Amino acid sequence: MTHTSILRFPDGFLWGAATAAHQNEGGNRNNQWAAWEQQPGRIHNGAVAGAATDWWNLETAAADFDRAAELGLNSLRLSVEWSRIEPEQGVFDQTALRKYTEMIGLLRARGIEPMVTLHHFTDPLWLTDLGAWENSRVEGYFTRFVARVVEALGDQVTLWCTINEPLVYAYLGYLGGYFPPGVNDPRRAFNVLRRMLLAHGRAYRTIHRLQGNARVGLAHNVRVFLPGDPARAADRYAVALLDRIANRNVYDAITRGRLNPPLGLGQQVTHLIDACDYIGVNYYSPGRAAFDPARPGQFFTRQFLSPKAELSDITPNGEAYGEIDPHGLYLALTQAAAYGKPLYITENGVPDHDDDVRPRFIATHLAETWRAIRDGADVRGFYHWTLVDNFEWAAAWSLRFGLFDFDRETQTRTPRTSAAVYSRIAQANGVPVNLLEQVAPGYGSGLDAGS
Ligand code: FCB
Numbered sequence: 244m245t246h247t248s249i250l251r252f253p254d255g256f257l258w259g260a261a262t263a264a265h266q267n268e269g270g271n272r273n274n275q276w277a278a279w280e281q282q283p284g285r286i287h288n289g290a291v292a293g294a295a296t297d298w299w300n301l302e303t304a305a306a307d308f309d310r311a312a313e314l315g316l317n318s319l320r321l322s323v324e325w326s327r328i329e330p331e332q333g334v335f336d337q338t339a340l341r342k343y344t345e346m347i348g349l350l351r352a353r354g355i356e357p358m359v360t361l362h363h364f365t366d367p368l369w370l371t372d373l374g375a376w377e378n379s380r381v382e383g384y385f386t387r388f389v390a391r392v393v394e395a396l397g398d399q400v401t402l403w404c405t406i407n408e409p410l411v412y413a414y415l416g417y418l419g420g421y422f423p424p425g426v427n428d429p430r431r432a433f434n435v436l437r438r439m440l441l442a443h444g445r446a447y448r449t450i451h452r453l454q455g456n457a458r459v460g461l462a463h464n465v466r467v468f469l470p471g472d473p474a475r476a477a478d479r480y481a482v483a484l485l486d487r488i489a490n491r492n493v494y495d496a497i498t499r500g501r502l503n504p505p506l507g508l509g510q511q512v513t514h515l516i517d518a519c520d521y522i523g524v525n526y527y528s529p530g531r532a533a534f535d536p537a538r539p540g541q542f543f544t545r546q547f548l549s550p551k552a553e554l555s556d557i558t559p560n561g562e563a564y565g566e567i568d569p570h571g572l573y574l575a576l577t578q579a580a581a582y583g584k585p586l587y588i589t590e591n592g593v594p595d596h597d598d599d600v601r602p603r604f605i606a607t608h609l610a611e612t613w614r615a616i617r618d619g620a621d622v623r624g625f626y627h628w629t630l631v632d633n634f635e636w637a638a639a640w641s642l643r644f645g646l647f648d649f650d651r652e653t654q655t656r657t658p659r660t661s662a663a664v665y666s667r668i669a670q671a672n673g674v675p676v677n678l679l680e681q682v683a684p685g686y687g688s689g690l691d692a693g694s
Contacts, residue, residue, distance in 0.1 A: 250613040250690070251673040257356060257624030258669035259318030260311060260646065261590045262298075263363040263407065264327075266633040269294035273326040274365040275375070276636075279423040287559040290639035296631050297654060301342070305349045307656070310647065311630055312353040314662060315670035319350055320404065320589060320626045322360035323396075326367035329388050340395040347399045358587070358626070359400045360462065361389050361446065363407040364422070364636070375424070376412075376435045382442040389446045393453045401457050404523055404589060405446040408464040409439035410489060421637055429505075429540065437506045440496045444515040462523035462589040463493050465575040467568075471533030471547070481532045481544040488542065490578065494522065498582045521623065522582060523589035526575045526608075528555070528565025556594040559638050564594045569607035573615050580620035588612065592628035594635075594642035601646075601661035603682045609674050610683075610690055627665060631656055 265271050271292065280291040298304040311319055327339040350357050362385070366375050370384060378384075389405070406412075415422035417432035426432075443461050450457045466489040470478035488505070495501040500516035503509055535545035548554060554563035572591065579586055591608055595601045605627065616622050632645035640651060646662040649655070664682060668674050679687045 249673040249675050257318035258316050259626040260630040261320040261626035261628045264322040264324035265365045267296045268299040269297045270299050273330055273368055275371040275423045276365050287639045287641050292634040295634050308349050308353050314666040318356045320358040322363035332369045335391050351399055357400050358402040360404040360407050376438045382445045385442045386445045386449045390449050393450050397454050403459045405443045405461045406439055407462045409436055411464045433505045444518040447518040458520045460519045460521040460523045462525050464525045467529040467571040467574050468532045469529050471531050477534030481534045485532050494582050521585040521587055522579045523587050524575050524579055525590035526572045529568045529571035569611045572608050573611040576615035576620045585621045585623050587623055588625045590628040592644045594644055596643040598659040598661050602664040605665050606679050606682045607686055
């Protein structure tokens with residue numbers, strides 16, 4: 244580490260922040276999350292997204308885009324809200340589409356390349372009434388919506404993310420009961436996941452039909468599992484099984500077109516073969532897994548946090564959000580890279596209200612990204628979750644992920660130290676070694692930086 248001063252990233256690397264419509268726009272009342280927020284006991288402290296960070300007001304959005312540009316970011320991931328664009332089944336709102344055109348124009352005017360997500364957890368209420376992603380017609384509904392968006396925004400957008408975290412939508416909504424519709428039924432969860440992957444494939448084809456130079460992928464919430472006891476074969480088996488179910492099944496579906504159990508019987512779906520131009524990796528923390536014969540419903544596995552690990556902020560259920568482990572990102576990237584596609588880190592971040600961890604978190608996760616690139620992963624961009632603290636779903640305003648602190652009462656944004664750290668990295672197109680040494684003393688010596 245003495246012979247290099249920067250962990251340099253490839254030319255043209257995208258340095259971004261990731262956001263989502265319902266968490267930022269405010270005023271979304273026509274989707275299933277807004278309805279869920281009205282139900283007692285669903286959201287921490289009974290909170291609602293409400294005005295959120297007020298991005299539907301384009302002046303506010305523009306001011307935040309200025310903040311991103313001032314940090315030196317050259318990309319921003321944002322989503323469009325289906326329930327605004329298609330408020331009733333088959334009825335498309337041109338005013339909403341025009342507003343998104345303007346919003347994206349504001350990014351472009353600042354030299355910020357948009358990555359547009361077409362589905363980020365929220366469904367219009369009309370779709371909820373039809374059974375949402377359990378309805379066999381959802382693929383058709385989704386692709387019709389996607390086509391309208393691409394026709395409207397295609398002049399300004401070529402980087403598309405079809406669906407954010409199908410696994411999380413399916414699991415938390417249909418296995419944990421933590422997200423709407425609050426169901427607990429594995430069969431339904433896997434059915435939803437399968438339909439989302441199939442719909443991704445249709446959306447992929449639709450976008451390419453409309454736009455020759457599109458780059459289309461989905462954002463997968465990578466679960467990096469570590470064995471509870473590495474010496475125990477049963478725990479290693481638990482890890483391999485969970486890895487197959489949570490990660491490899493998704494990659495196999497969108498690259499090889501295979502629907503492996505429990506998503507299918509191993510059949511190959513033509514429209515899913517090679518259905519991505521990149522894989523979007525969302526990584527926050529690893530999970531520990533152990534074999535547990537008492538849990539047949541969980542594939543005989545138990546997941547837990549290591550008491551020895553460094554933990555991030557506590558969620559409303561009293562547990563830490565996750566373990567902090569930059570090396571997990573290296574593992575996530577090298578695993579995904581083996582599928583032969585370019586990668587974007589579509590989300591990475593940490594809930595850290597006092598920002599005592601985030602500066603180190605950012606620098607070390609990017610150091611591990613650099614190492615994965617050195618070892619052959621074709622990583623094209625990194626999106627920190629998130630720019631300004633926003634509505635964190637069921638945890639509402641209690642988890643703070645922003646580079647900017649957000650005061651909901653006054654709508655005031657205040658930059659955290661981590662904003663300056665990320666800014667230095669983005670502007671240098673790499674991690675300056677002295678910065679890494681400053682925020683994570685000793686970390687660089689394990690990296691074998693080369694020249
Ligand atoms: C991801 C979601 C994103 C945000 C972060 C913290 O799972 O995609 O909307 O909530 O977690």
